[in-house]
Amino acid sequence: MTTSVIQLEGLTCPSCVKKIEGVVGKMRGVENVKVLFHAQKVKVTFSQEQIIAKEISEQISKLGYSVVGEK
Structure with a gap:
């Protein structure tokens, strides 16, 4: 398992957190997702065998949030 931290812009309310956690949490290979609202991070x-960080970032972008970096 790999852990990635994705820096975002555009989180404005707690429903944004639920939206991202719900969609990303259902992606294949994702074991755990936690949105840190005040830090604007996910x-x-x-599992890198099933998904890569770029796919996760792209999905978050499709939800309308700006991805500004990955670690």
């Missing part, structure tokens, strides 16, 4: 644990 911490994701996933």
Whole structure:
């Protein structure tokens, strides 16, 4: 398992957190997802054999949030 931290812009309310956690949490290979609202970050644990961090970032972008970096 790999953990990635994705820096975002555009989180404005708690429903944003639920939206991201719900969609990303259902992606194949994702074991755990936690949105850190005040830090504007998403911490994701996933299997690199099934998914890559870029796919997760792209999905978050499709939800309308700006991805500004990955670690």
